[in-house]
Structures are given as C-alpha cells and as structure tokens.
Amino acid sequence: MKKIKIDWRFGVFILVMVVIYLVVFLFPGSQNEFSLDPSAKEEFWRFGTYQFAHLDWSHLIQNIVTLGLVSFIAVELKTRFKFFSINYFLAGLVAVLPLWIISPFVALGASVAIYSCFGYFSPKTKQFKLKVWLIIIGIKVFIFLKPILTLISGAEGFGFALKQSLAHLSGFVFGLLGFYMFKEVDKFLTKRKQYVLRRA
Amino acid sequence: MIKIPTGIEGMDMMLKGGLLPGRNILLSGPAGSGKSTIAMQFVYNGAQHYGEPSLYVTLEESKEKLIEDMGKFGFDLKKASAMGKFHIVGGPMAKVTHFMQKVDADVLNLIGEIEEIVKSEGIKRVVIDSINLLTMLMKTEREKREALAALANMLSSLGCTTILTSETEEGTMKLSRYGVEEFIVDGVVVLYLVRQGSRFVPGIVVRKMRGSNHDKEIRVYKITDKGVVVYPTETMFGKI
Numbered sequence A: 001m002k003k004i005k006i007d008w009r010f011g012v013f014i015l016v017m018v019v020i021y022l023v024v025f026l027f028p029g030s031q032n033e034f035s036l037d038p039s040a041k042e043e044f045w046r047f048g049t050y051q052f053a054h055l056d057w058s059h060l061i062q063n064i065v066t067l068g069l070v071s072f073i074a075v076e077l078k079t080r081f082k083f084f085s086i087n088y089f090l091a092g093l094v095a096v097l098p099l100w101i102i103s104p105f106v107a108l109g110a111s112v113a114i115y116s117c118f119g120y121f122s123p124k125t126k127q128f129k130l131k132v133w134l135i136i137i138g139i140k141v142f143i144f145l146k147p148i149l150t151l152i153s154g155a156e157g158f159g160f161a162l163k164q165s166l167a168h169l170s171g172f173v174f175g176l177l178g179f180y181m182f183k184e185v186d187k188f189l190t191k192r193k194q195y196v197l198r199r200a
Numbered sequence B: 001m002i003k004i005p006t007g008i009e010g011m012d013m014m015l016k017g018g019l020l021p022g023r024n025i026l027l028s029g030p031a032g033s034g035k036s037t038i039a040m041q042f043v044y045n046g047a048q049h050y051g052e053p054s055l056y057v058t059l060e061e062s063k064e065k066l067i068e069d070m071g072k073f074g075f076d077l078k079k080a081s082a083m084g085k086f087h088i089v090g091g092p093m094a095k096v097t098h099f100m101q102k103v104d105a106d107v108l109n110l111i112g113e114i115e116e117i118v119k120s121e122g123i124k125r126v127v128i129d130s131i132n133l134l135t136m137l138m139k140t141e142r143e144k145r146e147a148l149a150a151l152a153n154m155l156s157s158l159g160c161t162t163i164l165t166s167e168t169e170e171g172t173m174k175l176s177r178y179g180v181e182e183f184i185v186d187g188v189v190v191l192y193l194v195r196q197g198s199r200f201v202p203g204i205v206v207r208k209m210r211g212s213n214h215d216k217e218i219r220v221y222k223i224t225d226k227g228v229v230v231y232p233t234e235t236m237f238g239k240i
Ligand SMILES: Nc1ncnc2c1ncn2[C@@H]1O[C@H](COP(=O)(O)OP(=O)(O)OP(=O)(O)O)[C@@H](O)[C@H]1O
Pocket: B029, B030, B031, B032, B033, B034, B035, B036, B037, B038, B060, B072, B167, B223, B224, B225, B226
C-alpha cells in the first residue's frame, strides 16, 4: 500500500491562524481598532490588520470552521503550501480593495481570504474529472444565495448582503486569478531550476 | 539489427557492431582508466561521423578542461559544438551544487534539464560522466536507485543511446561502486587494470548486454594520442 503523505504544514497553518484570530478578537475594541474603516483612512496599519479582526463570535467561529474545511480540501487537492499561504494572505490584503475603493464600507474578517481559497481550488478540481466551470458557477450561486434569498423573502438588509457577497466574490476571483498566476510562477521557478548544468 | 557504432573500431567488434539503439550501458573502471575518453569518443564520433546529435554531461571536470584535454587526442570539441550537433554541459560538482543551491534545484530537476536538452536538440547519444557524482547528491540507497532509474527510463524513452560512466575502486572486481547501478542499465562494460608480471595492462570486457550477442573475453586496450584503441583479438590472459 502506498503511504499517503499528509502535509502537516496545513494543520500548523490553521492552528496559527486560529490563535491569531482569537488574540485579535479578544483585544478590547479590536473591531474598531483593526477594521478597514473609510473614516480612518490615514491609519494605514488597518490594511494589514483587517483580515485578522472579526465582528462577533458567530463571525469568528464561522470563519474558523470554514478555514478548517478549506485546509482539509487543500490537503485533499495536494495544494502546494507555499503558494496556498501566499495566496491566502495576499487575498486578505488586497482582494476587497477595488470594491472598497468604489464603495467604501467598514471591512473586517478573514472571509475574503477564505473565499480566495475556493477560487484557488476551483481549477484543481479537474483532477477529479469535475467540470471546472460547473464548480465555479456553483460557488458563485452559493456566494449570492443570501442576497437572493433576502430579495425573494423581502426581508431587510439586501444592500448589505449584496455587498458582503460582492466582497466574497472579489476574494473568489482573486483566488482564481491567483491559481493561474502561481502556475506561471511555478513554471518559471521550475525552468530556473532546470538551468543548472548549462550554467555550471 | 541496426546498432549504434561507438566509432572505436575494436570496441565495435567486441559489441558485434555497436550498442543497441535507445539502450544504456554502464562503463565502469578505476580512476584514470580512460572512461571519459571512451565516452567522449562515443558522442564525438556520433556527432562527427554518424550525424547524430550528441550530448556530453560532465559532472567531474570543467567544460574548459575537458575541451582542452580532449583536444590533445585530436578531438576538436569547440568546432563540433559550433556545428550544432555536439553539446557539452555541466562542470565540476562543486560548481553544479553551487548553482543547484542557488535555485533550490534537486537531482530530479537536473534530470529534467537533461530531458529538456535532449528534446529541444533532438539528441540521440548521451554520456553522463559520472553517475557516482550524480548519486552522491542523494542520501539513501533507495533514492539513488530511483533517480538512476528515472534517468535511464527518461533517456531510453526518448530513444537515446547512453553511456553512464562509473568509477570503481582500484583492485576490486566489482562492476560498480554501489552495486545498484548494474541492475538498472542494459549493459555493462568494465575497464580493468590487470597486473601482468611487473606491469599493469589495461583490459576491457563486456560483462552484460541485454538483447545482444557480444565478445566475452577480456581484451587489451590502450590510451594513445588519438584516443582509446581496443585490440579485439588480443586476449589478456594466455589460454592454457
Ligand atoms: N596522449 C596520451 N597518450 C596516452 N595516454 C594518455 C594520453 N593522454 C591521457 N592519457 C591517459 O588517459 C588517462 C585519463 O583518461 P580519462 O580521463 O578518460 O580517464 P577516466 O577513467 O575518465 O579518469 P577519471 O577517473 O579521472 O575520470 C590519463 O590518466 C592518462 O594515463
């Protein structure tokens, strides 16, 4: 039987992230101090912190659970840890910015980074002979489930739900582009690795 | 059957015409026995006389030194490279490992590089000199064996006829240093320094050649100023 090698770095990754999220969350007033707030644009550190801050316990737990799921999928899909983690932090840092600049709002949380993982994974589902475009559409429907349902039920908060969905979509698209970007990076690095004998 | 002549006349007679196309052999012998010279003649002749694009991978000497040393036998490697059929890559191990560390490459990347060159240049003959140094890059016996197998498979699937050189310890009758190499290759040619009275006489023997008939005797060879010459009718030991 072939031994299955599990990349434990993903486990360590979740653990570290959970600890960071908890520490930031338990920091008094973290929601106000660390979020990306249009009324405090000059506090530039917020760009680096907002992905680690969470609004309340349910927000935090939701993201931790999804992060666990994401790491599990990452291992299953044999994702390269280096690219996965860079994509994760980068998405948390910049993916929401285009939306935020067009229509500023108080942003915080890891969900954009988490959704970028789903974008990053989508093309990798090919290895299971799944249709990539089906997966992508499926995830998009899922992303917009909440605003669609609020719209149908006529409940309040459609605008907010839509914005949240658009933020998640930004993360997703970022991850999708990230996958192809890192594929090129990987190709370049491999090529460089194969230029040893000719240089020596 | 079509064979790939080495261009070393006596050796081709021992091999009943040459090597089998797309197969690989291990050429092993003690230090200074002429492994690099024979291997070079195989690829140089291939490019010059048989029109086959050839690749020499050196892991021992620098390209410059090799070109200079081989020039003394009358092999004009610079000219052969300029004509486009002869390729030489690699360098001293320290330099190779230096560049490997720089780009975080491993042995599989090196094999990948060889594959890329073979494909892009349409290489038909390959020399790896030596595989001792290539296997030195790996720690466990198993890794060594796997990397060698990967290399051998890649080369034969691309139709390359290959000589892998391997240094044996002086005085042993072992075929290779680790005793794993000879199971992976299709053929083994061994160079010996055999003591005859007060002097050492160089002897060459084909120890194994899958799928082909060959001479079973130890024959005499010499390193001359035109390269290695094999005397295919001179046996080493007087038969009684
Ligand atoms: N012009 C020449 N005439 C006779 N012998 C020569 C001449 N030039 C070199 N030699 C011999 O060839 C030997 C080197 O041959 P070669 O480099 O092919 O051996 P090798 O088995 O590859 O050695 P190494 O183990 O160092 O790699 C020298 O040790 C020398 O004895």
